Amino acid sequence: MGRKYFCDYCEKRIQNDSSIIRKHNEGLPHIRAKAEHFEQFKDLEQILAESKQKPPCRSLKDNSECMFGIICRFRHYTTEQIWEMQQRVNDFKLIQQKKSNRLHRNLRNINSRTEQFLLKRCARQRYDTEKLPPSLQAIDETELQKFEPPTWG
Ligand SMILES: [Zn+2]
Numbered sequence: 001m002g003r004k005y006f007c008d009y010c011e012k013r014i015q016n017d018s019s020i021i022r023k024h025n026e027g028l029p030h031i032r033a034k035a036e037h038f039e040q041f042k043d044l045e046q047i048l049a050e051s052k053q054k055p056p057c058r059s060l061k062d063n064s065e066c067m068f069g070i071i072c073r074f075r076h077y078t079t080e081q082i083w084e085m086q087q088r089v090n091d092f093k094l095i096q097q098k099k100s101n102r103l104h105r106n107l108r109n110i111n112s113r114t115e116q117f118l119l120k121r122c123a124r125q126r127y128d129t130e131k132l133p134p135s136l137q138a139i140d141e142t143e144l145q146k147f148e149p150p151t152w153g
């Protein structure tokens with residue numbers, strides 16, 4: 001007996017014979033397993049878009065198991081599941097939007113803050129810093145490096 005062929009998608013050993021392998025690869029269980037494998041890498045938005053285009057599968061009505069599984073040309077998600085997916089996609093988009101808005105705002109703030117900070121610092125240096133209280137003394141370079149802009153919520 002020769003070495004067996006191992007199908008990664010089906011996690012199954014089959015006889016190492018080209019016609020048997022071809023037959024296996026064309027079989028429904030293999031195509032299904034392969035599609036299920038790639039489904040993992042799709043994002044929710046893509047799954048949602050695809051599902052929306054499909055009419056519901058009869059298996060949903062009968063509550064039976066559809067032999068085509070993921071490769072069925074009809075949809076297996078219920079209206080509730082579609083709705084839930086839509087909510088999650090919307091939430092995700094909203095969060096992303098908020099994040100990027102906040103980032104842009106912070107970058108703008110940081111720029112103007114830095115400018116103000118440097119202007120004030122230059123102004124202070126005109127005085128004799130020795131005579132000023134510590135809070136008004138010019139900040140030295142090490143202080144400057146430690147400076148961290150506060151975060152804006
Ligand atoms: Zn297979």
Ligand SMILES: [Zn+2]
Nearest residue numbers: 057066072074
């Ligand atoms: Zn189906």
